[in-house]
Amino acid sequence: ETGVTQSPTHLIKTRGQQVTLRCSSQSGHNTVSWYQQALGQGPQFIFQYYREEENGRGNFPPRFSGLQFPNYSSELNVNALELDDSALYLCASSQGLLGETQYFGPGTRLLVL
Amino acid sequence: DAKTTQPNSMESNEEEPVHLPCNHSTISGTDYIHWYRQLPSQGPEYVIHGLTSNVNNRMASLAIAEDRKSSTLILHRATLRDAAVYYCITPNQAGTALIFGKGTTLSVSS
DSSP: OOOOEEEOSEEEEOTTOOEEEEEEOOTTOOEEEEEEEOTTSOOEEEEEEETTEEEEEOSOOTTEEEEEOTTSOEEEEEOSOOGGGOEEEEEEEESSSSSOOOEEOOOEEEEEO | OOOOBOOSEEEEETTSOEEEEEEOTTOOTTOOEEEEEEOTTSOOEEEEEESSSOEEOSSOEEEEOTTSSEEEEEESSOOGGGOEEEEEEEEOTTSSOEEOOOOEEEEEEO
16 A cells, blocks of 8 residues: 655745645545644644545635645645745645544655745 | 643653643544654654544554543553654544644653
8 A cells, every 4th residue: 555655855946936746645545635844843734635626724825725636646836935935745645534544745845945 | 623732842761651641621522632743854643543432552542531621642662763743633623634733742762
């Protein structure tokens, strides 16, 4: 069974650029959630996708957007990057909704200069 | 959304039991309590979850207070590989997200 994978592992961008991060969910999982983890903090929920539809969103501006594909893989897009967007971006997959265990990938470390 | 409170850090010796406490006094009656841990340079890893009664798995045990306002994660014999940040988590109201705090950083000495 393949776990959750994310790409790239590391990324450096400059302020104002756009970035796309990718996540492949664990086999059999139809739900993907994205989290942002700043240094020294716990992960913060960005949004969740269930069967290709956004199913919930945290307190993040619209320049954070996402997609989920028919194979349940997902993308996180961030436009107009700001210095504070520097963080570890985590993807988690689960089977269904409402309290199901989420399985996390290793994350993508984004540095915005 | 329910809020959890954990100590910032705890220390343990190898092969000794570790009790990691968590307060969640505002938890709703139907919210599960989840525990995850995060090793350095890795994503969070599921440890255990429960609703009302105590739970055991191969990694740990979870003891939930009768009033559900607190819980304790028990590692029966700590190893050096258990050094991590441990998060006690409740879901958001919609049940779509895990609400993480800062967690407890567990140090294990040999």
